[in-house]
Amino acid sequence: MxxxxxxxxxxxxxxxxxxxxxxxxxxxxxxxxxxxxxxxxxxxxxxxxxxxxxxxxxxxxxxxxxxxxxxxxxxxxxxxxxxxxxxxxxxxxxxxIGFVFQDPISSLNPVLTIGEQITESLTKHLGLSREKAKAQTIKLLGYVGISDPELRYKNYPHQFSGGMRQRVMIAIAIACSxxxxxxxxxxxxxxxxxxxxxxxxxxxxxxxxxxxxxxxxxxxxxxxxxxxxxxxxxxxxxxxxxxxxxxxxxxxxxxxxxxxxxxxxxxxxxxxxxxxxxxxxxxxxxxxxxxxxxxxxxxxxxxxxxxxxxxxxxxxxxxxxxxxxxxxxxxxxx
Amino acid sequence: MQRYFISKLGQSVLLLFGVLLLVFVMVRITGDPAALMMPREASPEDVEAFREAMGFNRPLPLQFVDFLSGAIVGDFGNSLHFKTPAMPMVLARLPATVQLAGVGLLMAIVVGIPLGLVGGFTPGSLVDSVGRGLALLGQSIPNFWLALIMILFFAVRLGWFPSFGRDYWNSVIMPAFVLGLPTMGQIVRLTRSAVLEIRGEDFIRTANSKGLEPGTIYTKHVLRNVAIPLVSVIGVQFGYMLGGSIYIETIFAWPGIGQLLEQSIGWRDFPLVQAIAIFTSLVVLAINLFTDVAYAVIDPRIRYDT
Incomplete structure (x- = not known):
């Protein structure tokens, strides 16, 4: 230990x-x-x-x-x-250290796509280019169990159900391993x-x-x-x-x-x-x-x-x- | 988005119909429109002849249909004072009013938004106190009074600006300032409170938990959300400024629609007043429609939900 x-x-x-x-x-x-x-x-x-x-x-x-x-x-x-x-x-x-908060409805920015909200973390911490960060984000979305990640990348938080939003939050939290x-x-x-x-x-x-x-x-x-x-x-x-x-x-x-x-x-x-x-x-x-x-x-x-x-x-x-x-x-x- | 736009357009058309109905009824609600429009010293024969000429003795529904079909092609009858069609006279005054309201709004935005942003990000700071003070003054000073004081000081004493008319490039500055001041106050307060509110939102905490730079958080996460209430207020205020500059145009002798309205009321020129009322309503409705569209562009929840 x-x-x-x-x-x-x-x-x-x-x-x-x-x-x-x-x-x-x-x-x-x-x-x-x-x-x-x-x-x-x-x-x-x-x-x-x-x-x-x-x-x-x-x-x-x-x-x-x-x-x-x-x-x-x-x-x-x-x-x-x-x-x-x-x-x-x-x-x-x-x-x-990644964070997942209680309320996935208010914890995601309503006017930004969820793809954007994940990639910004990747570009900041891992220094990825935008294309690489996008590819990585789509992989992450699939990894946390969101179907059609390529389509969902462009969606806004209000287009997701509560559980799916929490999956997005989790993807943000684990984005940089x-x-x-x-x-x-x-x-x-x-x-x-x-x-x-x-x-x-x-x-x-x-x-x-x-x-x-x-x-x-x-x-x-x-x-x-x-x-x-x-x-x-x-x-x-x-x-x-x-x-x-x-x-x-x-x-x-x-x-x-x-x-x-x-x-x-x-x-x-x-x-x-x-x-x-x-x-x-x-x-x-x-x-x-x-x-x-x-x-x-x-x-x-x-x-x-x-x-x-x-x-x-x-x-x-x-x-x-x-x-x-x-x-x-x-x-x-x- | 399309459905949203069409429904908003439908609402606007419905409202316009309401305005037409209201204007039509208002003139007739006191009883005899001919007596209203004719000078007090007119003889009964003259009034009768006028009533005949204007068709006021026909059944109301028939009059309304006439009124409506005229309105659709922009025909609101002849001005009683000038004996020429009313609507072209209103349109001729439009550029001056648009210029006045546009410059006023621009002044309000250029001063108000930065003050509100700084105030929201650093509440209690010196800039915040100045901004809040200005906002309070802007919203509480009666602007007809301010207009007179400004003429006295800047035009008469200092001679910096012309005191009336629209003859020089700087003629617009004083009336636009006076017209824009209450809006500036409102923009400061709204921007400030919106920034404060958005900064406390959970998604800003999320952005912080991602380790984003403060600058990124402000520009990307806060400002876009602040823009949502701001756009709607600016739209409403612009409509209000276009239609509500009657006494400012009168005080500064600004040759716009407001001044024309003030004069036509004095002349008891009902067709002209009607044309102005309906045209101003149309402008306000168009601005509101535009605001709704801008709103949808900024806020994806509106864009996709309907």
């Missing part, structure tokens, strides 16, 4: 008229070569902002990256993405049947091209099918990170337990109400000096309301930010 991306203690805040939004509060994680890392959490947990921060895609101002490191370990010597100059960062974006693809809820805006097709497409591309995928989602069903590891985020912090099987079998964070408990089960025999996590997510306008989940947590005790739990190892590749030991049913000792 080779670590290709190492993010340490990332802090991102937004300075808005309503006050400071504490969006990402010290997030650390790593990404292994060729793996799929799922980042799970509810809206406002800082999933997207974390990824956008790493690649300088958050609007500055109001956003500001206060501290942290994001080492791209593929390079020798490794480079810190947060300290690259804008032109250097632009060479990484699209060239080394990146080492990492960040997929920000790529299936959320799609029908269930289309979702499955897109998931399959990602799996095929990963197998054939060998890139690592960061899959941001709140759909735990998709996570189980596609991810190697899962990072659970809450209130702009990492709550738990584990291999996917470990997480589903032995969740260590009360929030993860709550999330898994809130999933409807097809194999349930008795009729039970769907469990939901009580309370609301933390107000990100207030800086916290305690566990962000403490107010909603049934296991919370004094320490949870006084200190911020750090991530601690609880098994092979399994780390959790919680003072309470769910297995033993009592607080942990340091």
């Amino acid at each position: 080779t670590t290709i991306l190492q993010v340490e203690n990332l802090v991102t805040r937004f300075y808005t008229l309503d006050g400071v939004v504490y969006a990402v509060n010290g997030v650390s994680f790593n990404l292994q070569k060729g793996e799929t890392l799922a980042i799970v959490g509810e809206s406002g947990s800082g999933k997207s902002v974390t990824m956008m921060s790493i690649l300088g895609l958050i609007p500055i101002p109001p956003g500001k990256i206060e501290s942290g490191e994001a080492g791209l370990l593929l390079d020798d010597p490794p480079r810190d993405l947060l300290r690259l100059s804008p032109p250097e960062l632009r060479r990484v974006r699209g060239g080394r 990146p080492e990492i693809v960040i997929a920000d809820e790529p299936t959320t805006a799609l029908d269930v049947t289309i979702q499955a097709q897109i998931v399959e497409l990602f799996q095929r591309l990963q197998k054939e091209m060998g890139m690592a995928i960061i899959w941001i989602t709140h759909d735990l069903g998709v996570v189980a099918g596609i991810a190697d590891r899962v990072l659970v985020m809450y209130g702009g912090r990492v709550a738990e990170v584990a291999l996917v099987d470990d997480l589903y079998e032995l969740p260590q964070h009360p929030y993860t337990v709550g999330l898994l408990g809130a999933l409807p089960r097809l194999d349930a025999t008795d009729t039970k109400r769907l469990v939901s996590i009580q309370g609301t997510p933390p107000d990100l306008l207030v800086p916290l000096n305690h566990c962000p989940f403490a107010k909603r947590c049934e296991y919370a005790f004094e320490r949870c309301r006084a200190e911020i739990p750090a991530l601690r190892p609880v098994g092979a590749g399994h780390r959790v930010a919680c003072f309470y030991d769910l297995q033993k049913g009592k607080p942990r000792h340091d």
Whole structure:
């Protein structure tokens, strides 16, 4: 296993008229070569902002990256993405790291042909001539499963269905054979049947091209099918990170337990109400000096309301930010 | 595209018919058109003779058919004041009005679009503040007042521009400026808000995620989208400027259609007023049609959907 991306203690805040939004509060994680890392959490947990921060895609101002490191370990010597100059960062974006966004309808420019929107990436990063870039684009369109790629090259986004548009987005993301693809809820805006097709497409591309995928989602069903590891985020912090099987079998964070408990089960025999996590997510306008989940947590005790739990190892590749030991049913000792 | 054009053309023709009907009814809605058109001191016999001559004593539908068949060949009767056909008189005034509106629009575009673009890309900057201030002034200063002040200052005091008429090359500058100023304000505001809006769109984030240069993103991804609302507003404004320059033409004694309209109202010259009203409507409809086509050329969603 080779670590290709190492993010340490990332802090991102937004300075808005309503006050400071504490969006990402010290997030650390790593990404292994060729793996799929799922980042799970509810809206406002800082999933997207974390990824956008790493690649300088958050609007500055109001956003500001206060501290942290994001080492791209593929390079020798490794480079810190947060300290690259804008032109250097632009060479990484699209060239080394591709993006797929949630809503393929609004994420494509309505007045440019999809061919144009793919070729511009190729000419920028690979330095291809227009003819070569066009030929490559047509190949890419076929590769992501768009029929009649030569005809479709000249079409505009509104002439595609939602699923096809997402395939175009994927073609843009993989155009320059990146080492990492960040997929920000790529299936959320799609029908269930289309979702499955897109998931399959990602799996095929990963197998054939060998890139690592960061899959941001709140759909735990998709996570189980596609991810190697899962990072659970809450209130702009990492709550738990584990291999996917470990997480589903032995969740260590009360929030993860709550999330898994809130999933409807097809194999349930008795009729039970769907469990939901009580309370609301933390107000990100207030800086916290305690566990962000403490107010909603049934296991919370004094320490949870006084200190911020750090991530601690609880098994092979399994780390959790919680003072309470769910297995033993009592607080942990340091 | 063809279907889109034909449907827009159909709408224009329908609207033109509506305008004709409206103009026809307006003259007759007060009761007796002959009494309206004749001077107040005219004798009852004169009015009766006039009514007879104009055919106002015939059934309304018959009058309308006559009116319509005349309109189709451009015949709106003779001007009561000049005793010559009305439409050729309107057409003779057209170049002056087109020149005035054209120069005014050009001024508004040349100043307004760059100010709006800079304002949209750097909100809060000095240029943005200047642009917004100008836009506010341009849209709120009553332009008949501005016209008089400008004549007083630039024509009378400084003597830079002629105060009236269309005799010199620079005669057009003051009236065109006054006419174009509110449009300039509107263009600044619209361009600025469109740039701000488009910059926040998801597809701009996508363009950024591809690592494109900021210059490429602005020119290729932002500007084309900004052009869509801009084209429609410029079209509407040009139509408005062609038809709405009545008091500016009057103040500057600009020999255009607006001035003719002001005079013909004074003369109670109804056939001439009718001809101007219908001709101006026709021009506005033609510009709107052209705008719709331009719109479709820029925006593929319109080009292909219908």
